[in-house]
Amino acid sequence: MHESLVQWTLLNNLDFLSKNLNFKIASKKAQEFSTDFGRVDFILEGYQHNQLLVELETILNEKKKLDYCFN
Numbered sequence: 191m192h193e194s195l196v197q198w199t200l201l202n203n204l205d206f207l208s209k210n211l212n213f214k215i216a217s218k219k220a221q222e223f224s225t226d227f228g229r230v231d232f233i234l235e236g237y238q239h240n241q242l243l244v245e246l247e248t249i250l251n252e253k254k255k256l257d258y259c260f261n
Contacts, residue, residue, distance in 0.1 A: 193248045197221075197231055200246075207234075213242050 200207045201218055208215040213236060220233040234242045250256050 193231075193246050196248055197246055201232060211242065211244075 201221070204215050204218070211234075213234065215234045216237045217235050218232060219235045219241060220230070223230045223233060230243050231246045232244050234244065236242070245259070247255060247259050250259065
């Protein structure tokens, strides 16, 4: 599965994403955002201006990648 397709699907279904993340989404703040540490897939903002950084991984075929996701 292509990560870009998953990302597009989730961002076009914010109610579904909000429910599954247990985070009330007010808006999408950024997408494909580059930082000094790497690229964040997207940033969501809640109604109290709290933000959630989302990093998607569609293939977890290595322990190193799995550890990265949990850290």
